[in-house]
Amino acid sequence: MEAAKKGIITPEMEIVAAKEGLDFKKLMALVACGQVAIPANNRHHALSAEGVGTGLKTKVNVNLGVSGDCKDYTLELEKVKLALNHGVEAIMDLSNYGKTNTFRKQLIERSPAMIGTVPMYDAIGYLEKDLRSITPQDFMRVVRAHAEEGVDFMTIHAGINKRTIEAFKRAGRRTNIVSRGGSLLFAWMEMTGNENPFYEYYDDFLAILREFDVTISLGDALRPGCIDDSSDASQLSELIEMGHLTKRAWAKDVQVMVEGPGHMSINEIAANMVFQKKLCHNAPFYVLGPLVTDVAPGYDHITAAIGGAIAAANGADFLCYVTPAEHLRLPDINDVKEGIIATKIAAHAADIAKGIPKARDWDNKMSDARRKIDWDTMFELAIDGEKAEAYYESTPTEEKHSCSMCGKMCAMRTTNMILEGQTVTFHSEE
Incomplete structure (x- = not known):
């Protein structure tokens, strides 16, 4: 981001401009003002850079990782291979069991896709401490460890603070907090009586991210976990905080993505895209779904693809895949494939609607055939x-x-x- 502000074209900008068929000067201007992020840790040497944001193709993320009930690193690496073969642009390692850096290091060494993590998930296993005993400095150690390993973007739940928790408690939600990282931070804050360390020491975390050129993905700890909770005071109060945090990150030359709603009825999606872009100053929007109904377990890759297509057509830039196993179990390799395909369909359909250059050419070639x-x-x-x-x-x-x-x-x-x-x-x- 600093290079773009100074008018310097980086190799990553050249790669993204070529992939998108975009004039590099236009791309540089979008990076400089924050409307496009190019997550590219300076230690991720296998990376083939991708841009996320205004005027670019909608990108797709796949979630993987080991857990206590599924410790098979080989299986997770098979999922990685499948995801890369299907051309996904990002892989998030959500491992939360044991020494997770074993899997993460292999992932970074071999993956041309950008790699994301949620340091909050890793904190308990990495530090080998109970949640209540973890200090702000401990959290900082985990963030630094992920940055040093080569992670390109990190979900940091900095928008949930004492103000937004007050709004959450007043709201009386049907499903409360469904974000894993958000719930852990909420528990830590309530047990210790302290402010969210990612919010209180935000500038210190930004300094680490800036050092390794890691993009911050502002996590939506208070995203709605059912359609009845969508667009409520909890969600919107956190979004307002994330808008302020976006500008603070940009001032430190840290690129930003903002994460969005999880469950939402179809008629609210377009308006929510407008809210986010307005409140967060046109930062790239990373959408988790949204799932448009709550009654389709086993088919949530479809409910998410419907919501994702509408969201991206109305301004979302980055879709997180959802598999048929969502809400039920850790996905197997077939679930991963079904989730990838459904999300790629949603992303491409949105690109046609947004008028992304050459998006329709693919369909025209199919029609000719x-x-x-x-x-x-x-x-x-x-x-x-x-x-x-x-x-x-x-x-x-x-x-x-x-x-x-x-x-x-x-x-x-x-x-x-x-x-x-x-x-x-x-x-x-x-």
Whole structure:
């Protein structure tokens, strides 16, 4: 950010400008004013930089990590490989069991995608202390450790403070606090009587992030955990605090992303995007869903994709995937794939709606292939070509230039034949 303010083009800016097909001077101006963030820790040498923010393609994040009930590092690395093969731009390591840096170091060493973490999750295991005994300086040690390892962005729940907790207690929410990091900080504050250390010592945390060029992702500790809690005083009071924290970070040349709502009915999503962009000075918005209904466990990758598409079409810049296992268990590798595909569909649909340059070209190429009944090209262009081809091959057809849905009555085939001056027949003549 400092380089952009001084008119200096960094290698990361050049990479992002080339990926986005954007003039590098325009990109530099967006980075300088904070509307675009390029999370790129100066120790993450495998990184292929990505930009998040105004005028850029909607990015997708995948959450992974080891937990007490699933300690298999090999399985998590298989999920990493799957995510990278599907072209996700970010991976968040949410490990919360044991010495989590074992997995994180491998992740940073091999991943071209940007890596994010939530230091609050790691604090208890890393420090081997009970929550109540952890000091602000202890939290700072964990943040520094993650920065030194090469993490590109960190979720820091600095917006939950004594003022926002007062609003939360007055609100009488149906699902209270559903953010894991937010609930831990709330418990720490209530047990110790102290202010949120990430808020009280915010400038000290910013100094660490600035040293390693880590982007701060301002975590929404008070995000709604059900549609009945959305757009309430708790959520909005924290958003106001995050707007103030955004400007303080920018003043220290620390890039910012702001995290958004978790559950929200469809009719509120567009307005919430306007609130965030207004209150947080057009900082990039990182949306956790939003899930548009609470009654679809097992299908929450779909409820999140619906909300994510609407959110991104109305200004959100970064979508966190949700898997079918959400609210039920840690996702297996198939859940991860389903979550990635659903979220990539949402992101691409939003990019078309936002008029992102060349976003529609992909769909036009698919439509051309469909008109020509060119199956190989269709499978090549598909978001999940492997699944598309498997579906096609599962019910063999009499003619290659059709599928089992319509057979010889394929509309494309019929129209093509007539336009080429051929006669359409369905029965062989005796």
